[in-house]
Amino acid sequence: MGSRRRKLSLLWTAGTFLAVALIVSGLTPHSARCAVPASADSAFPQPQALQPAVRFWIDVFTRYSYRDFIIVDSTDVRRVYEVMHLPGFGPPSGSQIAQADFELKDKYRRILYWLAEGGQPRNADERRVAKYFPHASRETFLKAASNLRVQEGVRERFMKGMVRSARYRPMMRRIFAREGLPPDLVALAAVESGFDPRARSSAGAAGIWQFMRGTARKYLHISRYRDDRMNPYRATVAAARLLRENYLMLGNWPLAITAYDYGPGGIARAAAQYNGDYVQIVKHYNGPHFGFAARNYYPEFLAAVEVYRHSNRYFPGLNEISTPLLLADEHSTPAPVRHAERVTHYRIRRGDTLSRIAHVYGVSVESLLSENDLSNPRRLRAGDVLAIPAAAPAARHAAPVTHRYRVERGDTLYGIARRAGVSLRRLMAVNRIYRPRALSIGMILHIPGV
Template sequence: MRPRALNARLVWALPISAGLLLMAGCASNNLDSQLSDTGRQTSRDYGDARTFPVPAEIQDNVDFWRHVYGVWSRGEVAIHDDEYLGVIYEVTRIPGPIQASYSASQRAWLKDRMDHHRSRLAGLEQRVRDNQPLSADDKALLDKFKRAGGVGALYGASERVRAQRGIREKFRRGVEISGRYDQTFREIMRQYGLPEDLAYLPHVESSFQSNARSSAGASGIWQFMPATGRQYMTVNGHIDERYDPIIAAEGAARYLSEAHRRLGSWPLAITSYNHGQGGIANAKSQHGGDIGRIVKHYKGSAFGFASRNYYAEFIAAREVASHPERYFPEGIRYEEPWKYDKIVLRDSMPAGHLAQHYGTSKQQLAEMNLHWRDPVIKGDGPLPAGTTVWLPAGMTRRIASQPPAYTRPAAVARAEPAVRSVSSPAATRTAVAKTTPKTKPVAASKAPVVAKSSTKAKPAKAQTRYHVVKPQETLYRVAVQNGISVEELRKLNKMRPDDNKILPGQRLIVGI
């Protein structure tokens, strides 16, 4: 176990002086000198090297991110080479109050520190090119580059200076939150035949922050982009399942299963979660399936710092989260596991109707159902049929699991003509809206309108029923809307047991 006092030794007290570069070069020879009980780890130490290998080319990257996640605090910043992460120029404390972002004075301070290192590197490169005498500081740093990638690694280093703040506190909080979802995420991965430890991926994506949203538009714990999210779940103005950790975990499992089948290894499948399957397939075609060679040699236009480091970050997050006693000796208070009941609505209905049935409020339901958007919560639109609803544990044992179908007030219903039952929630809403333009769309009665006949009708010949896939629909949604299981839907359409891919406009058999 790491001594409690070790945090006091994490930051090297480096004055701004001519000796800085030498001190940085020597101190960064072994990042794990700061974790004396852990020691420098090899790929074997990260567990299951066959599934999640750590080739030599990314060993320094993994060590770097272990320190970002489990050693360096938010008040510390490492200034380093952005290609050779084992080359660290300094790790120092940020002056002044520590906030989520840098203050103007802290930004100016950091710029000065980075400019200092850029200047020293440019000078060293010139002296090496001109075969000039080198100082002891110069030689120490040059040796660092030689070990990282040869003398050539020094060239251009002045343009690769990068700063990285520690996130130890944020990561630790993510480990605590993960107690809520870890067991369920692992069950989902097992159901899809995937390695359970893929449940650690949200540590890299969001630190398990359910409302996380990137500047590019990725949302939720699993950070799905809107377009990708629509391939695996419902994403629209009323329901955005990217924000539901459990539903999004199922989407992530399906994506990773497809990526592994296409790319052939977990390092490549995991990297594609950041870079896309097409980009990684291109990298594989050029450099083979070894993640180390790809990270070192692939120069795809979008394969930047984030993509190069994504797999290393996953390995580091897995290491830190699975050994909290090494990195967080102060202790971890895991949140209680997810214990809510789950139902899937057969009928479209307002959230208020659902809350009334279960004796709770819309606000309480909204706190459990993070995928509900404002129009649903405010009552401006109904919950569509097929919507997942989470309820307090044990609720469905005390109260009927499915609330009664929503019926409009009698005064309104009498003023409107009967509406024939239709096959999909969207069609139902459209049909109702055409007859009741001044009222909010509501679910139509299940009973179809049947014309009376004076003669006995002959039994109708059984006909194959079809469903045309609409934009944003998933295999699961189609199955729910048509009253069959996903497995039955796959069998009817001669799909593989693990195939979940459907396309808008595709005609699926939903009954015979």
């Protein structure tokens, strides 16, 4: 379901589903209902054949900047031909990315064509490529020329995702543990969205778990007024159930995790063809759209688990970085890491209103709407679960109101808050303003003490 990947809609009859599930996993109808292994170390095997790919993705996540472009053989990432660093600062533009992709592929395609025709290496680049292909045939070089892939580094984005994840991982791990799943499985959200609850892909995937609309309808409520894919709590419950179903169908986590990206039907067919051997599937399966993304999905996940387990090794001092500063260019700034554990959840009862819930928890109605991606505050359903954002420390211990201010022409809430030395969120909470633009000339604002 990754945002970078093509989404497949695969329909299976009940009889086909059961037959394939039992063939692939070797489960009997009784064993299929047994608990899912929850030990992360035993649940996520790392065959020796996968180690180069896992190492490659660890480097992409932690070593290479978004201005680094790595050209590799898409069928064997051990063949790293070059790492090109783009001069400058900040994220590269789309045209710069396209130019880097074109230049690197053109350069190494020419080198591989030269070697294919029997040419001898003439420079360091050609000698480096030739070392990957000792005694190779012409066809091998030509095939390598068609397998070139340029991968951009994501160190900065992955680091932001790690900071952002502190707000959601404790809740996710509890949900996964409750479903009988290995808690480390939540690292899959790093691969899917970088723990961004507002992430959307060009293919139509949405939310922290990047559900496609068709798949999401089986687990989540989606309507004109509400899209539960954008609700981190509900989407996590849905992802846990989908992953559990994948596991019970396919029998092991390498297949179940890959199925989250490629689709359970396609992976079941591949598993039936190769007797459930994940390594053989990755090496030889040639099903529709089973390309670089699907082959590398499980190694990416293993790399993410490794980085999260040993975050201080890969990002020393990350916990000391100021979260608001690190995420300053994000479209929404999550709560600071040190308050992540204070995010709670509330099950709506008959007669509840958002304003009443906000008052009880000491947060604004606007923050509840934003946290739960609700567009209409009146559309609440008894039994739904709301994520309650952590109240800002200043708001929880606010000093008494010290004076009032009459709104004048040209005033904005942000400007008033800045002049008064208070946060915009606190000013809105004290005055029960739910939209920053809801000001009128002559309106009296209560200015809280600093």
